[in-house]
Amino acid sequence: MEKNIDLTQQIVADFAEGYSNFGLNPLMGRIVGLLIISKDPQSLDDIVEKLEMSKGPISQICRRLKERGLIEKVWIPGDRKDYYQAADDIFGKAYANQINKMQDNIEIAEKYLSMAQSMDSEDAAFIKQQMKLMKSFYELMDEYNKKFVEAWEEKHKELTE
Amino acid sequence: MEKNIDLTQQIVADFAEGYSNFGLNPLMGRIVGLLIISKDPQSLDDIVEKLEMSKGPISQICRRLKERGLIEKVWIPGDRKDYYQAADDIFGKAYANQINKMQDNIEIAEKYLSMAQSMDSEDAAFIKQQMKLMKSFYELMDEYNKKFVEAWEEKHKELTE
DNA sequence: TTAAATATTTGAAAAGTTCCAAATGCTAAT
DNA sequence: ATTAGCATTTGGAACTTTTCAAATATTTAA
Incomplete structure (x- = not known):
């Protein structure tokens, strides 16, 4: 062919x-x-x-x-x-790897948030604010990733049975 | 400091x-x-x-x-x-770039889906099935990406005002 | 236990990427 | 217009990644 x-x-x-x-x-x-x-x-x-x-x-x-x-x-x-x-559901599995990488960002934000906590200056306050934003962002993303994974599991079953 | x-x-x-x-x-x-x-x-x-x-x-x-x-x-x-x-909301903007890349996958799936349509064999049928799965996966992902972006816009406002 | 078939590792070569220093190009003030 | 103060581009050097060919290790069948 x-x-x-x-x-x-x-x-x-x-x-x-x-x-x-x-x-x-x-x-x-x-x-x-x-x-x-x-x-x-x-x-x-x-x-x-x-x-x-x-x-x-x-x-x-x-x-x-x-x-x-x-x-x-x-x-x-x-x-x-x-x-x-x-693999079965190879796309889902590939995305699971991506999700793991994104979760690293939560930890990074937490790390610098706590470092900034122990400092005391205008700069430290700014860093704290930025890291709080970063943490919120990636936490919310993680929530939606989980929702998506759930929805896909459902749909995948539907499509492959 | x-x-x-x-x-x-x-x-x-x-x-x-x-x-x-x-x-x-x-x-x-x-x-x-x-x-x-x-x-x-x-x-x-x-x-x-x-x-x-x-x-x-x-x-x-x-x-x-x-x-x-x-x-x-x-x-x-x-x-x-x-x-x-x-930039303001730099995390959101960085993710927007990621979303664009992921959308490319929908187009790739569509491309090979239509190529497989015009063929006729057991192999073509299998390819079609795989590409349908791929398309569904990335379409659903795109949906959830949009939901997330919306939710983040909301939350971002809340956190920065 | 051995030999044959297969998979993995290794060292070196090729290709690709990133970086610097220097040359060039812009912009704004005089 | 000219010049001083920038930013950008360029060519090549250093580094990293990818690939191949060959050597080694593993597995299976007899």
Whole structure:
């Protein structure tokens, strides 16, 4: 199927750019893109072939993607190769990683808020005010993230059953 | 104020890391961190001094931060230097940029959905299904992003008036 | 237990990014 | 208009990240 090859190359490129835009290794995006549109699990060698890259980095990145819960190893009986496929609800899992990063900001705000508490000057008062704003912002964001995750769980069930 | 210098260096470092985690130039984070805790607008030379870096990259990054709406130029009468300060609701504005990036994903899903529509195979059917999921995910996310932005506008008013 | 198949790690090369110093370009005051 | 005080751009150096090829380690089947 000619079209399929072309589509694969395009989606792989788009995912690479998307991942890169969020500060992730573009190869992560390439592998995720490939696996998302692959009905059958893909071996390391399959990926090597389709992405036209050497095995080293692909092995590394697959390990990292598995750690993040974005892809899974699949056992294929009678075959000693590792096969990979996109995790169930891979988008939700990817976003969970983002949420974690955003939560770091709450802690940063709290850290400087308490530092400013123990100081006493006009500058310290200003810093306190700014850090309170920052803390409120990321706490509210976290609330809405949780609401979204809940809503998505619901919708995901609906769409996949 | 000794403590203040130390606090500045720390917050600058934390923001650099945070920005880097989201795929942005760490220098952006350093400058944003500095401006967020600075009550008074800072000239390019002030920033150069406090960040102990040369002027070239600071000029560049300030321009980019202004384009993104994260910092603003301030006019100080009788002084021909440019002064910068953190934008009002800088956190909200930073998140608006994130939201834009996430919206790209809706378009990507739509693109491959329509490509898969014009194909006809078991593989195409699978791709269609995956892209429908992707589209739903990012559409729902966008909905919740909008809800959050609204709620934050409300809260921000409350906190700053 | 061994050999074959596969995955992972490593060291070096290539590519990309960030930074500085110096040159250039603007702007505003005289 | 000219000049002084800035900001911006540019070219190349330093650093970081990514990639490959080769070596090593692991797993499985016989």
